[in-house]
Amino acid sequence: MIYLFVLLLLIIGLYCIFATFNLMRLLIGLELMIKAVTLLLINVGYSNGHLGLAQSLVITLIVIEVVIMVVGAGIILGLHSYHKSLNTKYIKLLKG
Amino acid sequence: MGAWFILIPLLSLMVISLFSQKQMKTIAFWWIILLSLLQIVLAIAVNGNFWNGPFPLINFEIFADQLSRLMLLSIGIVLFSTLLAAESWIQEDERKFNFYNILLVLLAGMNGIVLVKDIFTLYVFLEITAVASFIIIALKKERDGLEGAFKYLIFSSIATVMLLTSIALILLVTGDTSFTGIAAGLKASASSPVISLAIGLYLCGLFIKSGLMPFHGWLPDAYAASTSSVSLLLAGIVTKTVGVYPLIRIVYSVFGFNSPIQNVLLLVGAVSIVFGALAALGQNDFKRILAYSSISQVGYIIIGLGCGTPLGMAGAILHLFNHSIFKSLLFLNAGTVKAESGLRNMDQMGGLAGKMPVTGATSAIAALSTAGLPPLSGFWSKLAIVIALWQANYHYYALIAILASIITLSYMLSIQRRVFFGKLANGLENIKEGGLGPTLPAVILAAIIIVVGLFFPLFINSIIFPAGSIL
Amino acid sequence: MSKIDLIILIAMILTALWTVMARSLLRAAIGLALTSVIVSMMMYRLNAPLAAVFELSVCAGLISVIFITTISLTQPLTWSEIADHAKRRMRRFWLLPLLVIFTAILVLVSGVNFSLPLPSPEVEGNVRNVLWNLRPFDLLGQIIILLAGAYGVVILFREIKSK
Numbered sequence: 001m002i003y004l005f006v007l008l009l010l011i012i013g014l015y016c017i018f019a020t021f022n023l024m025r026l027l028i029g030l031e032l033m034i035k036a037v038t039l040l041l042i043n044v045g046y047s048n049g050h051l052g053l054a055q056s057l058v059i060t061l062i063v064i065e066v067v068i069m070v071v072g073a074g075i076i077l078g079l080h081s082y083h084k085s086l087n088t089k090y091i092k093l094l095k096g
Numbered sequence: 097m098g099a100w101f102i103l104i105p106l107l108s109l110m111v112i113s114l115f116s117q118k119q120m121k122t123i124a125f126w127w128i129i130l131l132s133l134l135q136i137v138l139a140i141a142v143n144g145n146f147w148n149g150p151f152p153l154i155n156f157e158i159f160a161d162q163l164s165r166l167m168l169l170s171i172g173i174v175l176f177s178t179l180l181a182a183e184s185w186i187q188e189d190e191r192k193f194n195f196y197n198i199l200l201v202l203l204a205g206m207n208g209i210v211l212v213k214d215i216f217t218l219y220v221f222l223e224i225t226a227v228a229s230f231i232i233i234a235l236k237k238e239r240d241g242l243e244g245a246f247k248y249l250i251f252s253s254i255a256t257v258m259l260l261t262s263i264a265l266i267l268l269v270t271g272d273t274s275f276t277g278i279a280a281g282l283k284a285s286a287s288s289p290v291i292s293l294a295i296g297l298y299l300c301g302l303f304i305k306s307g308l309m310p311f312h313g314w315l316p317d318a319y320a321a322s323t324s325s326v327s328l329l330l331a332g333i334v335t336k337t338v339g340v341y342p343l344i345r346i347v348y349s350v351f352g353f354n355s356p357i358q359n360v361l362l363l364v365g366a367v368s369i370v371f372g373a374l375a376a377l378g379q380n381d382f383k384r385i386l387a388y389s390s391i392s393q394v395g396y397i398i399i400g401l402g403c404g405t406p407l408g409m410a411g412a413i414l415h416l417f418n419h420s421i422f423k424s425l426l427f428l429n430a431g432t433v434k435a436e437s438g439l440r441n442m443d444q445m446g447g448l449a450g451k452m453p454v455t456g457a458t459s460a461i462a463a464l465s466t467a468g469l470p471p472l473s474g475f476w477s478k479l480a481i482v483i484a485l486w487q488a489n490y491h492y493y494a495l496i497a498i499l500a501s502i503i504t505l506s507y508m509l510s511i512q513r514r515v516f517f518g519k520l521a522n523g524l525e526n527i528k529e530g531g532l533g534p535t536l537p538a539v540i541l542a543a544i545i546i547v548v549g550l551f552f553p554l555f556i557n558s559i560i561f562p563a564g565s566i567l
Numbered sequence: 568m569s570k571i572d573l574i575i576l577i578a579m580i581l582t583a584l585w586t587v588m589a590r591s592l593l594r595a596a597i598g599l600a601l602t603s604v605i606v607s608m609m610m611y612r613l614n615a616p617l618a619a620v621f622e623l624s625v626c627a628g629l630i631s632v633i634f635i636t637t638i639s640l641t642q643p644l645t646w647s648e649i650a651d652h653a654k655r656r657m658r659r660f661w662l663l664p665l666l667v668i669f670t671a672i673l674v675l676v677s678g679v680n681f682s683l684p685l686p687s688p689e690v691e692g693n694v695r696n697v698l699w700n701l702r703p704f705d706l707l708g709q710i711i712i713l714l715a716g717a718y719g720v721v722i723l724f725r726e727i728k729s730k
Contacts, residue, residue, distance in 0.1 A: 005576040016587040037260045044268045046613045056698040058618040067716035073637040074723030080641040201715045220708035231719040
């Protein structure tokens, strides 16, 4: 049953990434997907009996995800100082 | 003992950060040169017992076989070339210092990827390398670099979510995350839809990370938008370590070769070869054409892997090594041309061979090796892959590989003609050859291509077949 | 699966929907923090207290602070432009709740049931034991990535004021 809700959260995050034009919402959608995977890992540990392993994996995962979000926010700040906007319609300079 | 290769870059970074930049500039440069040379020497000279020995106090589980040693050798060679080239290409001192520091993190991450034997620790080091790549692409903080870094971030993180979902599903079935544990668990419950979903998701995640078609959206932008030293690193070793090496390791050691996996690998490899080569034909930017060429050559590696026979594996691994050498050489020369003339658009170049003899000659050697002309090293690896495909009755795929070689030859020759031969374009009269920094590694890399090609019959029994058949 | 779990999970989906479909970015960031809190509650219900507290303090705290800081530093639109933009973006996002409900009904009706032979439960059940003694490589990885992140912050955030 929880697997269904994890799948729904993944769909919500994926839809957010594909249907937005704002760079910040890309990071928010990514964050939702990673939360879904975190819940999936804990649930797997719960049904398996391997909760110790699952929790340590989740702790490492959360640390890594924070660093990625910080670097992403840094890049967004840099892009904003050039373009003065966060809309990807204006930032698509590179083709291909 | 192998864990030192991850710990030493980390400790060096901590020590370097303690002192000021003025004191540490030259020390940092020579220390990383020393580390890369040490890695090259130890990867060739010392056998497995040195790497697998225990580590005092802490229980690090390192696992280094022939394939890992070959990857360590490639990492060392490309790092050495990047250091020598970046010393003269990067002008501002502060940016150069930051570049060397992030290079240490990248080295720790890549060494970690090739030395682990646990699927989750592999993911941790994949992310370390990815974060270091984002920072290093965005280092110059120009508009293009930031945009390329962000695109790479999004694609890489979507691939990460796929990898993690797959790891969670594998954990559900096997209860373990080490390679041997997973292999045993997968054999116990072989054909259930959960496992097929997990394997499919994992392969898709790695395809995105290696930049194979149709998941290649980030690759040409990230390669072309970064500075010359960074694209040299990315194309030369980072994409291969992050995407192709885990594919080889996981498919061989963990998932095993069964028919659906082989078909997927063959199909994706063939699509990448053909469409990468066709896309490269229509480009005018020097770096972008090399980026599409990289997609095409990585397709060769995957199609050799999908073959399943020892000869195919040996050909794929040899092509991995060859590609890191000759693609690094090509990007090195592209960087030299950009540094001396400021140009990347090939329509504005011409006739540079007279002014830059070393760059022109080494670029010609790398171009012919990419196209697979004998007796250079690229010929042997492509021959091994084609023969392996033919022997395994994949005749159509072998024909595709041969035909794509012809397309590769044509765009490589067109690069040579447009950039180096012909008459000198306007405004380029004052160009001189790049300094010692870029030309010394170019000569060394070209020498490696020629030596591996000429002495191949000597290598074939001692290095290549053991690497291919037993791993 | 008691009723409380079901309520928590449905609340999680509702806050996630609100995060994606919210008008302004600030509300989206607050919605993300709320979703983190609810996910953390679910993890506590699944007998994983350490992971729950980590998720609560890091994701609902640190990441929300980072996002709200970034949003505040990059807020160019005037209020009329935001209202204007909100009408247009509803056209793109109205599909999402329907998609969610449709997928839920599809999965529940088809009644997929994976019966898998589960492996034996683990011998050492303690997170601290696993993390520090059995998986020291992951800890080393965390240290390296934190150093890299700190370096990245110094490099990327430094020259913003001089532009």
